[in-house]
Amino acid sequence: MASVDVKKCNDNTKSGEKSKANAKSGEKSKSNAKSGGKKEVKKETGLGLSNRKDENFGEWYSEVVVSGEMIEYYDISGCYILRPWTMTIWEIMQAFFDAEIKKMKIKNCYFPLFVSPGVLQREKDHIEGFAPEVAWVTKSGESDLEVPIAIRPTSETVMYPYYSKWIRGHRDLPLKLNQWCNVVRWEFSHPTPFIRSREFLWQEGHTAFATQSEADEEVLEILELYRRIYEEYLAIPVVKGKKSELEKFAGGLYTTSVEAFIPNTGRGIQGATSHCLGQNFAKMFEINFENVKGEKAMVWQNSWAYSTRTIGVMVMVHGDDKGLVLPPKVASVQVIVIPVPYKDADMQAIFDACSATVNTLNEAGFRVEADLRDNYSPGWKYSHWEMKGVPLRIEIGPKDLANSQVRAVRRDNSAKVDIPMVNLVKQVKDMLTNIQQSLFDAAKLKRDACIDVVKTWDEFIEALGQKKMILAPWCDEEEVEKDVKARTKGEMGAAKTLCSPFDQPELPEGTICFASGKPAKKWTYWGRSY
Numbered sequence: 001m002a003s004v005d006v007k008k009c010n011d012n013t014k015s016g017e018k019s020k021a022n023a024k025s026g027e028k029s030k031s032n033a034k035s036g037g038k039k040e041v042k043k044e045t046g047l048g049l050s051n052r053k054d055e056n057f058g059e060w061y062s063e064v065v066v067s068g069e070m071i072e073y074y075d076i077s078g079c080y081i082l083r084p085w086t087m088t089i090w091e092i093m094q095a096f097f098d099a100e101i102k103k104m105k106i107k108n109c110y111f112p113l114f115v116s117p118g119v120l121q122r123e124k125d126h127i128e129g130f131a132p133e134v135a136w137v138t139k140s141g142e143s144d145l146e147v148p149i150a151i152r153p154t155s156e157t158v159m160y161p162y163y164s165k166w167i168r169g170h171r172d173l174p175l176k177l178n179q180w181c182n183v184v185r186w187e188f189s190h191p192t193p194f195i196r197s198r199e200f201l202w203q204e205g206h207t208a209f210a211t212q213s214e215a216d217e218e219v220l221e222i223l224e225l226y227r228r229i230y231e232e233y234l235a236i237p238v239v240k241g242k243k244s245e246l247e248k249f250a251g252g253l254y255t256t257s258v259e260a261f262i263p264n265t266g267r268g269i270q271g272a273t274s275h276c277l278g279q280n281f282a283k284m285f286e287i288n289f290e291n292v293k294g295e296k297a298m299v300w301q302n303s304w305a306y307s308t309r310t311i312g313v314m315v316m317v318h319g320d321d322k323g324l325v326l327p328p329k330v331a332s333v334q335v336i337v338i339p340v341p342y343k344d345a346d347m348q349a350i351f352d353a354c355s356a357t358v359n360t361l362n363e364a365g366f367r368v369e370a371d372l373r374d375n376y377s378p379g380w381k382y383s384h385w386e387m388k389g390v391p392l393r394i395e396i397g398p399k400d401l402a403n404s405q406v407r408a409v410r411r412d413n414s415a416k417v418d419i420p421m422v423n424l425v426k427q428v429k430d431m432l433t434n435i436q437q438s439l440f441d442a443a444k445l446k447r448d449a450c451i452d453v454v455k456t457w458d459e460f461i462e463a464l465g466q467k468k469m470i471l472a473p474w475c476d477e478e479e480v481e482k483d484v485k486a487r488t489k490g491e492m493g494a495a496k497t498l499c500s501p502f503d504q505p506e507l508p509e510g511t512i513c514f515a516s517g518k519p520a521k522k523w524t525y526w527g528r529s530y
Helices: 015-024 032-033 056-066 086-103 123-130 156-166 213-235 280-284 309-318 347-362 378-387 398-402 420-447 455-467 478-488
Strands: 002-005 071-072 080-082 137-138 143-151 175-184 199-209 239-242 254-262 267-278 288-290 294-299 300-307 333-338 368-370 392-396 405-408 416-420 451-453 468-476 496-501 520-528
Touching: 032 347, 056 309, 056 368, 080 086, 086 175, 086 213, 086 309, 156 175, 156 199, 156 280, 175 420, 199 213, 199 392, 213 239, 213 254, 213 267, 213 300, 254 309, 267 280, 267 294, 267 309, 280 300, 300 309, 300 378, 309 420, 333 378, 347 368, 347 392, 347 398, 347 420, 378 392, 392 398, 392 420, 405 420, 416 420, 416 496, 420 451, 451 455, 455 468, 478 496
Parallel strands: 267 520, 333 368, 333 392, 451 468
Antiparallel strands: 002 137, 071 080, 137 143, 175 199, 199 300, 239 254, 239 496, 254 267, 267 300, 288 294, 392 405, 405 416, 468 520, 496 520
16 A cells, blocks of 8 residues: 655644634534534524624635535545535536537546656746645555655646657647546645645646647637636636736746635635646657748647636635525536425325426426425425525425415525426526526625725725725736735735736826836736635
């Protein structure tokens, strides 16, 4: 059995991890679940969250991802079991993204998990950013390995030696590969389910082109797919933009990203990134080709990825004091059907109506289940499925049976409506479409209310103290960004650039940088971030 050694970390327990994370936004405290404290559960069901989203966001988040049956804690710190409720969401996003990149002639592959030290060190600027988080296999059984083997934190150095082998001439280009895999980054600060874990799932695309223009075009195509994942599937508004030189991917030419914002914590979060790597990796790994003129040239490369972090952002943005709130497009179960028994009611007829409703909606293409368990009350079931975030609940009782109707209850706003059975499919479709759009609109309204446009340092500091996402004119100088970080460093974390949006507001002539007083070159979003 191989063993893993992580420098500076011998922690295989949850002890230090939890106390730190609870202060920010992370790990679930077991003692909280046992102690009761401010626990507010529904007396009739025994269900409910101990923490409120607005009062203790970190504990609320940790509680809701477990109570909503998304994850389970594992006995290795920073690692989590992804339960079926989570994996369905991941698979739905995967199906969308995989189909779209196949239209772009990108093909799937798989490279090994392990990296030799020699290869890892070939691109020093790149790996420097990952070095503290690299886990190493040092033993096999009781024997020390002659040469330790790294576990991939990302796959540039794994894949590119073989790109060098496979690419010889211009007819071998473009080479466009993607892999769906796991990576390991041994996080030391505040492991948080989905947001910062030591192992996570992602896709990573690695492409090579003959020209920079081809690479530039693909960077933006992929970024648009990431926007669609967030806005069309997860119902989360994002900003598309370019990272600063200080925040770009180490070793790359430039980085683009989609940036989300968590109003409850006042923190930005990098949603997904699409990088143009330029020719730096081509130089390091000797990825050369003979161009159409018969001359030796270096390829232009991109890499791009999104991960299970997307799911954590969804929970943070949409969840409420009842638990998860899932957008219909990604919900494992879009509609839950619950029988409502009454004294002397014909329960078999009610159960049959529930089953018929499920069949009708499933045949129409919806993801629908019935909860026919007879050892739980309807009230308990309502709370249970609300906790799990199911977008729409259908109740069927004796009156509904008599009137050939069902009662539908929305998870997002608790609105109730009676639907005639003859209109069931159309009205359920309309309601789910409306829920999806309403979640996005509500999230955008909250996000936009947290954006402050500032022009001076004093305004910047005031907005930062109010947990805002700040849009400010900037001179685009690395030293100025470093200075802003240094001047805002504190318990809550320093402010930094999130991205410079592609959609730039007008920058009047003579506008000065909020932080340096030098001429401003662009508008840039700033804030604290995860």
